[in-house]
Each structure stands twice: as structure tokens, then as C-alpha cells.
Amino acid sequence: MNSNEDYTINVKTFGGFSIRYKDSELSFGNQSESQMVQLLQLLLHFRRQGLSRDLAKAALFGDRDVDDVSHSIRNIIYNLRKRLKALGLPDSQYVVKKKGVYFWCDDIKVIEDASEFETAFDNAMNCEDNEQKIDMLTNACYMYAGRFLAGNESSVWSAQEAERYREIFSDCVFELTDMLRDAHKYKQLLDVSTYASKVDPFSEWEILTLEALGRLGKFDRTESFYRKTVDMYVKEYGGRANSYVREFINRIGLKLVVGHESLEEIQSKIGNPDDYPREGYYCSLPVFQEIYRMTERMMERSGEKIFLMLCTILDSKGNPMREGSRLEELSERLRQTIIESVRHTDTVTRYGKGQYLVLLINTTEEDCSIVSKRISSRFIREGQRTSLSYSVSNIIVSNR
Numbered sequence: 001m002n003s004n005e006d007y008t009i010n011v012k013t014f015g016g017f018s019i020r021y022k023d024s025e026l027s028f029g030n031q032s033e034s035q036m037v038q039l040l041q042l043l044l045h046f047r048r049q050g051l052s053r054d055l056a057k058a059a060l061f062g063d064r065d066v067d068d069v070s071h072s073i074r075n076i077i078y079n080l081r082k083r084l085k086a087l088g089l090p091d092s093q094y095v096v097k098k099k100g101v102y103f104w105c106d107d108i109k110v111i112e113d114a115s116e117f118e119t120a121f122d123n124a125m126n127c128e129d130n131e132q133k134i135d136m137l138t139n140a141c142y143m144y145a146g147r148f149l150a151g152n153e154s155s156v157w158s159a160q161e162a163e164r165y166r167e168i169f170s171d172c173v174f175e176l177t178d179m180l181r182d183a184h185k186y187k188q189l190l191d192v193s194t195y196a197s198k199v200d201p202f203s204e205w206e207i208l209t210l211e212a213l214g215r216l217g218k219f220d221r222t223e224s225f226y227r228k229t230v231d232m233y234v235k236e237y238g239g240r241a242n243s244y245v246r247e248f249i250n251r252i253g254l255k256l257v258v259g260h261e262s263l264e265e266i267q268s269k270i271g272n273p274d275d276y277p278r279e280g281y282y283c284s285l286p287v288f289q290e291i292y293r294m295t296e297r298m299m300e301r302s303g304e305k306i307f308l309m310l311c312t313i314l315d316s317k318g319n320p321m322r323e324g325s326r327l328e329e330l331s332e333r334l335r336q337t338i339i340e341s342v343r344h345t346d347t348v349t350r351y352g353k354g355q356y357l358v359l360l361i362n363t364t365e366e367d368c369s370i371v372s373k374r375i376s377s378r379f380i381r382e383g384q385r386t387s388l389s390y391s392v393s394n395i396i397v398s399n400r
Contacts, residue, residue, distance in 0.1 A: 007090050011044050011112040014165075015146025015199075026087045035060050036080045039073075041149065043095060043104045044112060045161070050101035059157050073102075114165060117143040121172050130179065137176040141192060144169040146199050169200060177208055186215040202236055204248065210255040226256050246286040280339035280348045280358070288349035292359060296395065306361055306395045307368050311338060311375065313354035316385035321354045330354065330386060337379045342371060368392045 010020045017037075019026045028037050042051050042059055057069050066072050077095045084094050092105050104110060120143055124136035148162035149155075173196050180189040193208035206229040213222045230249055237245050283291070295306055313321045313330050321327045331354050338348050338356055347359040360368060372390045379388060 006109070007107060008109040008111060009089070011110055012145075013041075013045065013112060013114045013148055014117070014144060015150050017041060017149055017152070021089060024088070026084075026089075028083070035076050036083060038152075038155065039076050040080055040084075041152075042157070043102060044110055045114070047104040047110055050098070050103045052101055055157065056102060059155060077102075113143065113145070114148055114161075117165070118168060121168055124172075125175070130183070134176065134179050134183070134185075137172055137179070138188070138192065141169070141172050141176055142195065144172070144199060166200060169196075170203070173205065173208075186212050190216065202233065204251070207252050207255050210252060214255065222256060226252065246289075249286060279344055280342035280346045281344065282335065282339050282348045285349050285351065288347060288357060288359070291347050295359065295361070299395065305363060306359065307363060307365070308393045308395055309358040309360060309368060309372070310351070310391040311356045311358065311372075312389045312391075314387045314389055318387070320389075321386065323353070327354050334375075334379055334388070337375055341374045341378060365392070365394070 008021075012018045012020075028034075038060060039056065042056065046055075053069065053073070056073055057066070060073070060076065061069070081094050085091065090108065092107055094105050094108070096103050096105055117140060120136065120140035124133055124140050127133040127136055144165070148165045149158040150162075152158045173192065176192060177189055180186070180192065190209060190212035193205050193212055196203070196205035197209065206225075210222060210225060210229070213219075213225060229252060233245055233248055234242075239245065292308075299306060311334065313327065313334060315321045321330070331350070334354075334356060335348070335350060338358060342348065342358060342360065345361050347361075349357050351357050358371075360371065363371075372388075372392075376388055
């Protein structure tokens, strides 16, 4: 190796794994997840402190019994050396062993995005000038380009490092956006939060984006962004009944701000009674819960009688149906039957598989019986072996 030449490889670990040398990317082909590449990743990432035999064994062999660990590691190192030389790296030992610890060689310099990012964040946090600190945090933020060694989550060490770097990125974003908010730099807040959502999805950075849009007065975008984000989280986490989704919708909803309008404009926008269908109001479970809670509050003064009804589909033996394609078909039919059988002032939601809740406003217990009979008569068909059961509870609110 020519001692006068600077040999440097650039290692990308965020969002995947790749190595560039002299503007060319080294290709490992179908060996990208082999023990040889795993060892290379370990050596490059832990190049300063070195790779212990125990960590190498755990990462490369897991729980498998290996008769001679040192011999097996030597074989992997031998194949790695051959591969790196064949890929065009300068002639070198590549891997050296010092006092039982494996190190990446000193004659080929390594620039790794993960360590560069961590150093940039640490330097930014030690900066005392606010404007300079904002610039440094911004640069550090954009250095994070996705999960550490994405696609290699099966490896314990890489999963641990991935979570550590994600937490550093989270700290970086929160520190930066707090400073941007204090400095009224909302355009930059929008840019940073949008980037964070891209590289670290489903971490609620959209809440910051919605705040930035409101601060910038981009009210034409806030409502559509809110709806798009909620739909995205609902799809990812399995529906609005999911407790996390309900909490997220509440959190992001608190940041939703719309433009300045007259009362007439607002009223025409949020609803027109003439447009309401003359059937029960069907909504998601979180919305139903909010309506239920608001109804309880209103009852403290109105004195109206309100009942909560639970409709459950039963199988031919009279037991609640819990699984099966037939249940999905019956559930959809029951949903439509219920909303057609109650008043447009009543609220309906699906609670579980084969179960629906109905909030009956300003009614009586006798009326509840009439409603249940109406639902059954419309739902039960000739020869149908399944049936329905009903539970009804009067909502009683004590005066505080």
C-alpha cells in the first residue's frame, strides 16, 4: 500500500448498508446478509473500541453451538479479506487482532454516517450561541437518513444501536423544534418536522407539522393534512378502536387550527341539518365515546332519559359469534339494519366482532324494546339459524 495516498471508505448505515470507495459503491450481491458482511459491519461500527470475541460470537452465531468459535471467526475473516480485495479495496490486512480483540485496520480510514451524526449532535448540544446551535442541530438532524442498518433488525446488536440512534434523533428534533418555536422560525419548523416524519415514520412528528402549518397561517392545508395523517395512523395500527390511535387522534386534534371565518361560514361548514340522512348516525368508536361523555354532561341539566343498547350476534346454539367470514357478513348486515331502524338523533358504532352499541336519546325503556324488535324483524330472515341478543342500560348521572 502506498503510504502517501489517503485511503478512505464512506460507510452508510442509516436506511441500509453500503460502502463507497473512490466514488464507487462496493457490491456484496446476495451476500449482503451473510456472516461475512455482518462481521464487516461490526468491525467498521466498533472500529474504535474493537470487537470482542464474545460480541462477535453472539452476533455471528446466536444461540447455535459452535465447536471452535475462534476457528470459525478466522474462516469468516479469511473470506472477508478475499472479498474486500476482489471488490477493489487497496491491499491490506483489513482485520487485525490485538490482545484478543478484533479491529479494523488503521491504513484504511472509515467515515461512518452514524458516528458522524452522533458527534454532530453532541457538538451542537455543547454550543452556547443560539443561532449557531440551531444551524448545528439542523445539520445533525438531516444527517439521520433512516433506521440504523434497516433490514437487519434480526441482529440484537444492530437493533439496540438502531433504537439508540433513533432516540438521539428524537432528542435532536425536539431540541431543534423547541428553539425554532421560540425564535418564531415556523417555516424551518415545518421543514424539519416534515423531514422527521419521512425518515422516522409513525413517531408523531406530524403533530409538529400541523402546528407549523397553523403558525404559518396555511389553514387551507391543515384540515386535509389532519385527515390524511389520521387515516394513515388508523391504517397502520388497525383501526380507530385501537387505544393508541384514539390517544394520537386526540393529541394531534389539539394542534388543528383553521382559518378566521364568520359564524355563518363556520355554521354552514360544520353541518347543515337538511343534509343529514334520516337514519341513525354511524361513527367510529372514539367518536362514539366522545358523544357518550358529552351526553352524560348534558344530562346533568336536561333531565332527558338516555339508554345504551348493546346488540350481539348469536350462533345457532345461542352463544356470541366471535370468528369467521360468516360473522363479517352478518356484522355488516346488522350495521345497516340498526342505522335504518333507529332515529337520526341516535348514535351507532361497532364495538367488537358481531357487536354494536346504540345510544338512544330522549327515549323510554318501552321504546328500547320496540327498537330491538324492529331490528330483529329486519335482520332475521326465514331459515336463519343465527339470532340477536340485547342488553339495555339506563344512563344515570348523579348530581355532583
